[in-house]
Amino acid sequence: MKSLLSLFIALFTLNAWSQNVKEYDLYVSDTIVNYTGKKVKGIAINGSIPAPTLHFTEGDTAVIRVHNKMHHETSIHWHGLLLPNEQDGVPYLTTAPIKGMSTHTYKFPIKQSGTYWYHSHTMLQEQNGMYGAFIIHKKEAAPMPEYTMLLSDWTDANPHEIERSLHKANDWYAIKKGATQNYAEAIGKGHFKTKLANEWKRMHAMDVSDVYYERFFVNGKTEDQAPQFKPGEKVRIRVINGSASTYFWINYAGGKIDVVASDGMDVQPVPVDRFIVGVSETYDIIVTIPEKGNAFELVATAEDRTGQASLWLGSGLKQLQQPLPKLKYFEGMKMMNDMMTVGGNMKDMGMNMSLQQMDMNAVMYPEITEKKQPKKSAVIPEMSQHDHGQHGGANPDIVTLNYAMLKSPVKTNLPDGPVRTLHFELTGNMNRYVWTLNNKTISESDKVMIKKGENIRIVITNNSMMRHPMHLHGHFFRILNGQGDYAPLKNVLDIMPMETDTIEFHASEEYGDWYFHCHILYHMMAGMGRIFTYENSPPNPQLPDPKKALKMVYNDDRRYYFSAEVGLESNGSDGEMRLENTRNFFDVEWRLGLDKKSGYETEAHFGRYLDKNQYLSVYTGFDFRYHNSLERDKNLFGQMSTQDQRAVACIGIIYQLPWLINADMRVDHEGKARMQFTRKDIPVTERLRLWGSWNTDFEYSVGSRYILTKYWSLSAHYDSDMGLGGGLVLTY
């Protein structure tokens, strides 16, 4: 009898438990998509981009089987979820990679509620379409209808090609975006001095984003429709930024937006006119469908304003939202000039910037800065009286959300525990696309050891020129934003240039490695992050060879990128090939004449960048040349030059001077010295580039290049040895 009872109890509990298990099968496959009239590769889950939305209720146990139907490996990370470390889904760091044609099962209890999402954490797969919404409902029924708005960016280009171009500082994307900020444009807009000062401070054209995207999506579409909502209805919209590198502004044609949650955690409702959602952030908002039988546009505009995607709420005549006007890049450049020292540091001029409160980019926003001029009209004097609202006064009244406005509805104080403070300076080199914390990539730095039960406070200063959405895996942190006990909880912190923010979290997990990284995909892959590791973590059964696994993690930011510039001109071939990573470079340069008389020159170097801003590098290499025709001359240092014939080993030092001039000082094994100054790619017009170089052997060359496509340019140049020539240049 007793055993029967216990059996019954056992069955009952089993039953109760199994009711809470929610299972999903995700099939990951290569696919071909066509968004722009061009067929390109993508990665779909269950046949769709974005991946299907997963729904759970707090208290469920999630069982998710990921079937990799591709021939290469993948992974899925559950963004913002509190779960055991081996379920976190960072391949090689926390979880076994999901090899091609295999299945991996995730199983974890759902201990929270709110708006989250999931995505691949393998290389650049997220850019190819591997992202989906992960919605956890509260146990009690939802008080109002809701809709998920998953935002993303799409490019037809191969993401690896994008990454390579970024590291080469190829400005093709800027050309596509109309953001080259060239000299002709600068002069036309009265900003010649601004541009000059900008280059003096060794900055290339600045932008708020790096990549050109063909499309922006809401739930995989440029325009998504939600006609089911009725006039007067309040709707909860779950906004998720699942893009690889795009921040989005959110505006609503139907009135104010109430922000009610961020990164899955509730905040006290804040009414705003607009807000920006950082890469990988989520916001829950409540909007009201106005009392007219119409559809209202909820529009997400890319921060660089090259495009937008809309969600239509309600049905009927469509009320459009005024699009955001184009950025005024030169205003931004001017602001950057003020903020940047010649030494390459950002100075905040004592403003103690923090928490997105002071958006320096606002100088580029015409909707904020431009006073409305009364329109050309015969009756200005009369209308100006009653039309008061139109005159400029309205603009400063746009309420934009910032982190200081977020307040938790409940106290969020950390449990008692020892407090340890860490300082992270976000650093980067835009020109070489190096992104670091405290000037070190993930692979260059040790793991940060933490102890269970301690409270970690992190003071983050952004000394780079771009904003970064810093994401912490498996924990929520408090943003110390002046709300005291009610500081909001988040797992992503957007930090703007020159800002200093403080976050703190309780080391509440038992064990494991937890990533803390910039969520801009290309920044993360460049090594912008750290790994927090719990002391005395047990071995991870998913990673039988932890040393090798960690090496795989580190390899992400150790990769070398290849680039080349090959000229085929009437006076011969000039060219350069480079292989470079975070610190090192190999390069080969050549100048080949067409006949014996004009001879050849080649140089090959291996070098390394030394300082934080990467202005300074040293190299060693060799140099071969032969010119039949040239007379030997004395160089500037009074040494007999060996322009005619040379086969030497050399060492040198390169320093980037203001105005982006590279000064290259070298000495060869025969004691001959040479100093060379080079300036490349002066942006004269959108597609025209000038360059020049001169050295102390009195060799010089000047040239120009007209960019035709991403890879091809027309070129012409004059070289003191080779003479005048023209032709084509391949830029890879």
Next chain:
Amino acid sequence: MKTFKNIFLALVATFFFTGCDAQIKNQKTETVKVYGNCGMCKRTIEKAANEKGLVKANWNIDTDMLTVTYDQTKTNTDAILKKVAYAGYDSDAFRAPDEAYKNLPECCQYDRPVKEMAMANNPSEHQDHNMTDMPQNSDVLSAVYTNYFGVKDALIQSDGKTAATKAAALNKAITAVPMDKLKPEQHTIWMKIQNDLKTAAKHIAETNDIKHQRDHFASLSESLYTLAKSETGRNTIYYQKCPMYNDGKGAFWLSQENTIKNPYYGSAMLTCGSTVETLKP
């Protein structure tokens, strides 16, 4: 001979028109309603809709009908009407943003088919932030503060003319302060700063040159701050700093709101600055 000439002309005409038409491939023509008024509307609507080689638009002023011929593989009516709506014109598919409509010249402000979009939760759209309109209260210093904020708001808008007017009023208000009604400590402060205030106010009133006005506004603000520290009138006053002004030496101002609206650069650096002190009444 005449026939020959006619044939020739007809041929030329045919070539000419087919030549024009050939510009748009995969043609499709549709006629849709676009609301508007006048000849100027016609130009704006067609300019918004036209796209070389893709869209050719013709708006009929009498019928309000827009005839569009477009390349159906590259675009569609909705996309064209969207552009027209961004220019300020309603159709039966899209209602233009109110902002775009308001920006139309007066003669183009046609009768909209849907007059108003009831904004659901948009409380008091035009909250009056013009402090000069505040009723005078009995507080002896309120007129000084009120007009000071008037000058400040004009500088935020980079409106030199208004700044001058407000400064003249401020100058009057300073002279009119009944010193016998001031409390002893404020009396002492007032005696010290009165002249500085007047000089600065006068200088601002004398010119419409915004740069000049801002220079004096900086000293005006600092003088008034010494007073505000002991007496703010009835409201909380925020003492705010612009770190960049005067070649990075910085400058201050007083404000009734914590949100930064920088009077030293106007729109260019509107939100640049920070509150350094909160002075409670």
